[in-house]
Amino acid sequence: MHIAIRLLIACLLVPLAFTSRPAFADTPLVIGTANPVGVYHVAGRAICRIVDFPCTTQPSAGSSANLEAIRQGELLVALAQSDLQYHAVKGSESFAGIGPDDKLRAVFSLHSEPFTLVVRRDAGIRDFEDLVHHAVNIGNPGSGQRSTMLQLMKTRGWSKDDFTLVNELPANQQSIELCHGNIDAMVYAVGHPNASVAQAIRLCDAAMVDLRGNAIDRLIEQNPYFTHAWIAGGLYGVDQPAVRTFGVKATLVASEDADPELIYRLVAGVFDYFPRFKASHPALGLLTPQGMVQEGLTAPLHEGALRYYREQGWIEDTRLAKATEETTMEESATDETLAK
Structure with missing residues (x-):
């Protein structure tokens, strides 16, 4: 009799267990990354290995492509450069034609991600100004480095016509083209050390060049998401000097439509096992929770992430209130402009 009662109770509880199961428990979360040779793909895979739900990564053309995929509902979560996150939220630069993404979080x-200029030593390129009249790879359409390079060219007053050749190759092809002598220089916005940069330096005696000067200073002054940066010496051999440049932050973004519980558990997985996550690549080794919550973020925080940060005491409601107030003021200003 007791066995029959226990079986009856178990049968009644089974449907409840299935109805309480999160909707995302059986469908893998797909995180948009970038070219497999870059740190984005490593970071995305590290996140998927650490979370407690099905997760996979999807290589892509880069930051712009990822942001467009989130806007179109093709991805819920992806990585993107902080400058492109800014432009997607504001509807500026390459996003001017489609307007702000109000659902980006x-x-x-x-x-x-220091903006990195790698050159052939025999090309005579000693600094950024020497790039004129050389063959340059600016990055494939949809990539963050291409967007940054075009912005830097605009600040300097250059167009593609100022170079003898402009290639738009993806990151996994540019170092080979450099070694074959088909291009004199390549640019890459990436965390270091990086396999593609290492390949160019090791196989064809390439070198990284400082990026500094008036054009760089103006670019940083005019854009809040750029900062002065440097690449540590010795990352690509004992004789490799430190390099001065500028850069952005890599950021993880999501659609507002992403399940708050899913995002909460993603964030919890990363920070609950933080040393393990940081050990997945040297570029992640200096991360701190405070910096990850405060730096390089333009879009409002996703509800699931905000919940975790509040629980940890890492963020105050005043920040959210300020962001909401600024958004309301911008919307009011737009309404007034349209009314005139």
């Missing part, structure tokens, strides 16, 4: 920022 920030989750956290990651490593710094």
Whole structure:
């Protein structure tokens, strides 16, 4: 009799267990990354290995492509440069034609991405100004480095016509083209050390060049998401000097439509096992929770991430109130402009 009662109770509880199961428990979360040779893909895979739900990564053309995929509902979570996150939220630069993405949400920022100029030593390129009249790879359409390079060219007053050749190759092809002598220089916004940069330096005696001067200073002054940056010496051999440049932050972003519980558990997985996450790549080794919550984020925080940060005492409601107030003021200003 007792066995029959226990069986009856178990049968009654089974449907309840299935109805309480999160909707995302059986469908893998897909995180948009970038080219497999970059740190984005490593970071995305590290996140998927650490969370407690099905998760996979999807290589892509880069930050712009990821942000467009989130806007179109093709991805819920992806990585993107902080400058492109800013432009997607504001509807500026390459996003001017489609306008602001009001549903884009920030989750956290990651490593710094110094804008890196790698040149053939025999090309005679000693600094940024020497790039004129050389063959340059500016990055494939949809990539963050291409967007940054075009912005830097605009600040300097250059167009593609100022170069003998402009290639738009993806990151996993540019170092080979450099070694074959088909291009003199390549640019890459990436965390270091990086396999593509290492390949160019090791196989064809390439070198990284400082990026500084008036054009760089103006770019940083005019854009809040850029900062002065440097690449530590010795990352690509004992004789490699430190390099001065500028850069952005890698950020994890999500659609407002992403399940708050899913984002909460993603964030909890990363920070509950933080040393393990940071050990997945040297570029992630200097991360701190405070920096990841505060730096490089323009979009409002996703509800699930905000819940975790509040529980940890890492963020105050005043920040959210300020962001909401600024958004309301911008909307009011737009309404007044339209009314005139």
